[in-house]
Amino acid sequence: MYGKLGRNSDATNAYQELLKQNPDNLAYYEGLLRTEGLDIKTDLSEEDRKKVLERLDGFRETYPKSPAPRRFSLVVAQGKLINLMDPLAS
Secondary structure, three states: OOHHHOOHHHHHHHHHHHHHHOOOOHHHHHHHHHHOOOOOOOOOOHHHHHHHHHHHHHHHHHOOOOOHHHHHHHHHHHOOOOOOOOHHHO
């Protein structure tokens, strides 16, 4: 909601708080990256792909018990644009 209102700072803070509560939710990572101008649902340039992977590496360190950042990294590194929330996409 904040992002749609152009309040990216508030949106970033909200997603960070949501991730603290549930670091396994892939939609929160996707939303946080989108507030940083990195929309993984589009074709990413090599530069943007690298930025996303760097951010996901940071998430892996912050949330070491969560498999979500590792899985997300694999999808981004392979360049596959799939719906991560779809249980059949696995």
